[in-house]
Amino acid sequence: MSLAHKISIFPEAAVVARELATEVADALEENPSLVLGLPTGRTPLLLYEELVRLAGTGRIDFSQATTFNLDEFLGIPASHPGSYRSFMQAHLFDHVNLDPQRIHFLNGAAANPFDECCRYEKAIDEAGGIDLLILGIGTNGHIGFNEPGSGLAARTHRVTLKPETRRSNAALFGNDPDAVPAEALSMGMGTILDAKAVVLVATGQRKAACVEQLVTGPITTQLPASFLQLHKNVEILLDAAAAARLQE
Ligand code: GLP
Secondary structure, X not given: OOOOOEEEEEOOHHHHHHHHHHHHHHHHHHOOOOEEEEOOOOOOHHHHHHHHHHHHHOOOOOOOOEEEEOEEEXXXXXXXXXXXXXXXXXXXXXXXOOOHHHEEOOOOOOOOHHHHHHHHHHHXXXXXXXXXXEEOOOOOOOEOOEOOOOOOOOOOEXXXXXXXXXXXXXXXHOOOHHHOOOEEEEOOHHHHHOOOEEEEEEOOHHHHHHHHHHHHOOOOOOOHHHHHHHOOOEEEEEEXXXXXXXXO
């Protein structure tokens, strides 16, 4: 089975970021109260740089927008330098005119993680759902922190991270994979698939294999991103390196 959605390939990651930033700017122009879903990781860094630049020129206005991040480590507070919240503050939130009241994040230090996941699902519902969800992809095909396995959780939930995922997040924790929390909270596959529009971004040669599987392989819990094949409005933005294993 192949993914019938729109796939765009650009020569390099910086062009992908510019393209997506323009898409976000246009979406915000059309709907200033846009509800955005946001990822972390190295991939969106260039996007956030570009969004900050566009906000500086007045091309983007985030003042009425709402954001929900996909996931957060469990067992560390938002103020921890390795938290995804700290990452987002440093790379986007501190530099644009988002209303802090409309920035939503999973609390990795919540006393009751289950209640925290329910709270998050409710907050997404109350915001009217996510209009535009931007996703990266892990080298093992995970999206958010939905890891490959024999099953996938539908809604926001608590997850145990795979060793490769802890390794790829080690940069946030002094390059020590053992210092990366073993668990996290993440939107579930259903939460992701409920977004009205999804854009998945993958850049670099490390992503070529999972992109190939995502585009040409079957829907399988072993590659959580493959479930995007079920969504009606998915766009995949790639640089040439990530697209290297796709046929012309
Ligand atoms: C983390 C995040 C994902 C992200 C992935 C890829 O595990 N939870 O949302 O897509 O990393 O990260 P990178 O963009 O650094 O390859």
